Amino acid sequence: MKSKLLSVPYLIWMLVFTMIPLVMIGITAFTDNSGSFSLEAFTSAFEYTNVFLKSLWIALLSTVLCLIIAYPLAYIITQMRESTQNTVVMLLMIPMWMNFLLRIYAWVLLLQSGGPLDTLLSAIGIHGNYSNNTGAVIVGMVYEYMPFMLLPIYTVMGKIDKGLIEAAQDLGSNKMMVFRKVVFPLSIPGIISGITMVFVPSASTFVVAQYLGGTDDIMIGDIIDKIFFTNNHIGAAISLVLMIFILVFLVLMNLFGDEEAIA
Amino acid sequence: MKSKGILTKIYIALIMVFMYAPIAVLIFYSFNKSRSAAWGGFTFDWYLELFKSSSIMNALTNTLLIAVLASLFATILGSSAAIGISNLKGKTRMLVQNASNIPIISPDIVMGVSLMLLFTFLGVIFNFEMGFGTVLLSHICFCVPFVVLNVMPRIRRMDSSLYDAALDLGCTPFQAFYKVVLHELMPGIFSGALISFTYSLDDFVITHFTQGARFQNLSTEIYGMLRRKIPPTINALSTLLFLVIIIIMVLINIRDRRAEKNKMKL
Numbered sequence: 027m028k029s030k031l032l033s034v035p036y037l038i039w040m041l042v043f044t045m046i047p048l049v050m051i052g053i054t055a056f057t058d059n060s061g062s063f064s065l066e067a068f069t070s071a072f073e074y075t076n077v078f079l080k081s082l083w084i085a086l087l088s089t090v091l092c093l094i095i096a097y098p099l100a101y102i103i104t105q106m107r108e109s110t111q112n113t114v115v116m117l118l119m120i121p122m123w124m125n126f127l128l129r130i131y132a133w134v135l136l137l138q139s140g141g142p143l144d145t146l147l148s149a150i151g152i153h154g155n156y157s158n159n160t161g162a163v164i165v166g167m168v169y170e171y172m173p174f175m176l177l178p179i180y181t182v183m184g185k186i187d188k189g190l191i192e193a194a195q196d197l198g199s200n201k202m203m204v205f206r207k208v209v210f211p212l213s214i215p216g217i218i219s220g221i222t223m224v225f226v227p228s229a230s231t232f233v234v235a236q237y238l239g240g241t242d243d244i245m246i247g248d249i250i251d252k253i254f255f256t257n258n259h260i261g262a263a264i265s266l267v268l269m270i271f272i273l274v275f276l277v278l279m280n281l282f283g284d285e286e287a288i289a
Numbered sequence: 290m291k292s293k294g295i296l297t298k299i300y301i302a303l304i305m306v307f308m309y310a311p312i313a314v315l316i317f318y319s320f321n322k323s324r325s326a327a328w329g330g331f332t333f334d335w336y337l338e339l340f341k342s343s344s345i346m347n348a349l350t351n352t353l354l355i356a357v358l359a360s361l362f363a364t365i366l367g368s369s370a371a372i373g374i375s376n377l378k379g380k381t382r383m384l385v386q387n388a389s390n391i392p393i394i395s396p397d398i399v400m401g402v403s404l405m406l407l408f409t410f411l412g413v414i415f416n417f418e419m420g421f422g423t424v425l426l427s428h429i430c431f432c433v434p435f436v437v438l439n440v441m442p443r444i445r446r447m448d449s450s451l452y453d454a455a456l457d458l459g460c461t462p463f464q465a466f467y468k469v470v471l472h473e474l475m476p477g478i479f480s481g482a483l484i485s486f487t488y489s490l491d492d493f494v495i496t497h498f499t500q501g502a503r504f505q506n507l508s509t510e511i512y513g514m515l516r517r518k519i520p521p522t523i524n525a526l527s528t529l530l531f532l533v534i535i536i537i538m539v540l541i542n543i544r545d546r547r548a549e550k551n552k553m554k555l
Contacts, residue, residue: 033373033385036366036433043430044391047403054406099304102297114301116538121308123534126493127511128527132311135318135524140326142314169311230396232494233512247398251497254402261402269399276394 051269054262067263074249074264081246084160085229088167089175092224093217095168096175100216101209104183115180122173127233133157133166134237162238163245167228174227175220182216183209218283226272312531319524335525342522348510351421352490355506359428360485366429367436368478372470374437375444386441393434400431401498408499419501427499428489435488436481443477 058064103111121129136142137157144156156162186209194204232247239245246268254261319336323329339345374385392400408423451473455465471478493508500509514523 030373030376032369033377036370036373036389036437037385039366039433040388040391043404043407043426044388047400047407048391048395050406050410051399051403095304098300102300105297116542117305118308120534120538121312123487123491123538124312124527124531125508125511126491127508127515128315128523128530129311131511131515131523132315132527135326136311136314138326142310142317144326169307226394226396230398232398237515247396250398250402254405254498258406262406265399265402269395272394272396272399 048269051262051265054259055266058259064259067257067259070257070260071263071267074246077244077249078246078264078267080243081229084163084167084235084243084245085225088164088171088228089221089225091164091168092172092175093220096172096179096220097213097217100176100180100183100213101205103180111184115177118173118176121169126170129170130166130234130237133162133169137162137165137238157238158240158243160239160243163235163243166234166238167231170231170234171224171228174223178219178223179213179216183213186212215283218279222276222279225275230268230272312527315524315527316531318521319528321521321524324521335521336529339522339525339529344505345507345510345522345526348505348507351505352507355421355425355428356486356489358425359432359489360482362425363429363432363436363485364478364482367433367481368440368474370433371437371440371444371474371477375441386437389434389437391434392431393438397431397494398498401427401495404430404495405498419499420504423499423501424496424504424506427495428492431492431495432485432488435484436478439481439484440474440477443474447473 055067056063056065058066103114106114124132134157138144139155139157141157144154147154190208190212191204194208199207230247232245232251235243235245236248246264250261250264250268253264320331320333321328322332322334370389374382374389377385404423404427405419408419412418447470451469452465455469456462460468491508492506493512496506496509497512500506505513511523511526
């Protein structure tokens with residue numbers, strides 16, 4: 027039980043399957059086909075700056091939408107009776123158990139022209155194509171990742187001491203003030219981890235934009251996937267940039283979270 | 290006050306429609322005779338075709354096999370690692386713990402790509418090709434951190450004198466470990482194993498990069514099918530998967546209710 031030695035197999039494992047692969051991305055990114063040092067891959071990677079920015083933009087919009095939808099939802103759920111709470115959360119989680127690709131494909135079916143949504147809206151005289159555009163990509167993202175926003179916020183809100191709320195009420199706060207002064211500040215850690223859990227996967231995802239997006243909705247994940255099978259130096263360079271960006275984002279979110287906890 | 294209650298109900302209902310409409314659409318199309326968006330009459334053909342498809346059945350077996358093996362190995366490796374890490378001191382411990390979280394925080398695609406680089410490199414040296422083995426290793430890779438993360442808090446909460454007490458009472462170290470430590474850590478180990486299992490079942494990205502030329506799991510098989518544009522059987526597959534999920538959920542719910550009732554009786 028006191029043995030540190032038990033961690034040794036895992037340390038070796040991490041070295042081989044986590045550290046070395048990451049270092050290999052770095053090496054591949056900074057070399058060319060002959061194996062000598064080169065920044066060529068990064069020069070080529072810069073051609074995809076627009077795709078990179080678009081991915082971040084889509085991820086940002088999806089994250090904001092998830093927050094707007096999930097925050098009130100979490101609040102509403104915490105106000106319910108406990109048995110109802112469990113049922114509602116379970117109902118919201120069930121679709122998450124479906125395969126990732128099937129969930130995206132379901133939206134392709136739902137939004138396609140002549141599909142259910144089109145038929146429904148045509149009945150009241152609105153015609154249109156709802157798939158193959160940025161909006162559809164964002165809807166798909168929100169569908170994939172909304173529960174990742176909901177769960178941390180719901181967990182944090184559920185843990186708020188009821189005594190604090192009662193105290194605020196006793197001290198003359200109305201419902202709005204209780205929310206603004208007690209519930210909201212205490213739920214910020216949940217919001218922060220929710221933002222991280224939605225932003226990171228949606229910025230780096232691939233496939234979603236392939237199926238739901240138009241011709242100019244290409245995300246950085248799709249580029250990495252495509253390019254890696256032709257030129258892995260450029261692919262590694264883009265991966266490296268993405269990884270560094272995500273790390274900076276995580277560090278910033280962490281700093282922000284710590285400050286909030288102190289304030 | 291009353292109107293607010295109705296508003297929240299409408300809100301919940303809208304969210305439920307949002308969550309379930311796509312699944313309803315999949316189910317609807319699984320019975321559609323026509324391959325196009327329009328309704329062409331009722332049929333069970335896609336289900337029959339599904340069961341005849343050896344590639345889907347093969348992918349399903351692979352998925353389950355990988356999930357079972359990956360969560361088993363990850364649980365063993367992760368639990369023992371958690372015990373080892375908890376015995377490390379101060380800075381080393383923080384460092385190891387943070388390093389352990391790398392696979393969780395790094396984007397799936399970066400992990401997939403990095404493992405692919407590793408396996409192609411090793412493959413050239415040791416003369417092997419990517420396939421079942423590399424997928425299994427990769428799955429263990431992203432599962433272990435979750436096990437560590439779930440077991441660690443249990444260790445911290447455990448009273449370390451319990452182990453000493455067991456030794457004093459005549460247990461061999463192995464017995465003390467088996468009867469006391471493992472027993473205390475079981476809930477954490479179990480939830481780590483469960484998370485590993487579900488992540489492995491659902492994984493697409495990492496499998497996609499480490500599968501090699503011949504291996505397919507359910508996700509990559511679906512990905513291939515969607516590319517080849519033969520989706521009606523996919524609808525049937527989705528419907529069946531959804532049915533299985535519902536059954537599992539109902540069973541879990543019944544078990545929980547029973548456990549609660551038993552608690553009440555006590």
